[in-house]
Amino acid sequence: MITVVAPDGVPEVRAGDDLAALLLGALDEPLADGDVVVVTSKVVSKAEGRVAQGDREQWIDAETERTVAVRGRTRIVRNRLGLTMAAAGVDASNVPNGSVVLLPLDPDVSARTLRAAVRERGGANVGVIVTDTAGRTWREGQTDLAIGAAGVVVLESYAGRVDEHGNELAVTAPALADEIASAAELAQGKLAGRPFAVLRGRPDLVLPAGEDGPGAAVLVRAEGADLFGYGAREAVVRAVAAAAGDQVPFGSVATVDEMVDAFGRAGVPAVAAEGVVRCPADRAAVAAVLAFAHGWTVEPEAADGADPRTDLRIRPMTP
Template identity: 35%
Template sequence: MHTLSLHAIPNIPEIKPGDDLAIILGDAIEAASLSLQDGDVLTSAHKIFSKAEGRIVNLAEVTPSEEAQGYADELNKDPRKVEVILQESTRVVRHFKRPTQNEGTMICEHRLGFISANAAVDESNSGADETLILLPEDPDASAARMQEALSKRFNAQIGFAITDTFGRPWRLGQVNVAVGLAGVPATIKEQGNSDAHGRLLSVTEPAFADELAAASGLVISKAGQTPVVLFRGLNWSFEASSAQNLIRSKKEDMFR
């Protein structure tokens, strides 16, 4: 029988700009009477990385552009927040405000290529009023540094994934997805394998990293201050990886 365990790492403190996250997370793992083994995978909500890297914006320091003011008027949004969203975006895919909404929505293509609401610019858990939190500048690089530091500290080959919460087209609710990867395969290519009845698989390619990210949401919460989850018992192979490999190419986009 295949057994998989998930452990939310407790007692991770409030992170401040400049904090050494590798030391903080390593200490928290040991304080929980845990260690790391070959084949373990850690996932983390991006916000602790964003805070440590100083990816916090003070709205008092933002001057909205004319474009931002236009979207703000139409969507009943703070024009300063809209300006930050535009600065993090390469394009606005759609924007709308339903009669039942107090504040409208901007679906944007983030500068890293992810399509999400508000270009992943968020107010929750940003650490102070009138501040916004952004994705890390380079989530793959952030994940790689953490993966290397924790692998060295615990003498184990592990994988690491940084996550954020995205909505999904045509489905209600949000799930965690991978926005930064190190060691963990983005997808598992099943093409050429056979199903249980011997039929050849031609398109099956599970989004392994996103499945990990989504599963982490089962044991963490916005108010729980447990952003890091340890997975043990997964079947995977270490490889050079990137969350960019999860983004569908524009030539395959049927809705542009």
């Protein structure tokens, strides 16, 4: 049986506060080996002095590595931690006017620090997860997810396993840390002042003492590995602008077959031979956009004696 308890009575957290002391003091019963402690990033940030003064939009700029999509006042960005979320994770709630809460500098380090303190003072070997709230593509509403972790299995790969019908699983990999974060949020609530939660019943997910594991950073896809590097409108603009720095989020270089297929879907006749795709010169503008978005480039000049019907040559940017 899995249980989740979120204790009441935690006071307002301020810079320099001892999170381990606040957690242990709020619990009705001591922590046990195999428990998972869940803590919101907001109180971690407050304790670590990550409350800043100034304009929220300026702090969003400062925390942003790359803008993914903009719709009105809403900005979805990839922030300095590699997380893709609204407003770079900058939060202006539950702080005085004119202040914002920034995400922890390194949530995995924050989780390791809290885990070590709990072990030292309470004697229990627990896992720790630091959470934040984020929206999901294709889904309404938000849910909590893990942005930091220590001493807990964050991702379980089922690749190579076989189901009861004999089918081999290829890509199934439950994000266990995110699932724990969401379960904890049900007990914590958003306005109840319960920043800690303890999940009990999955000691198999807690690593031995002294082994912190890779942290929640392994849940973040690398630039270019995500199929949705830009919003729909932004992807069009970025491909047309074709700035070199925008290439990576479009992903790895497409194959020859993928390029010919993309040209065909865009209504541009194309043929391939010896690793080069050729198309009519009068479709140069479209070809340039398609080439950039797929990691290819249009050669500056057609070769002598080229067929006028297919005299543009497109090749991969990298061999």
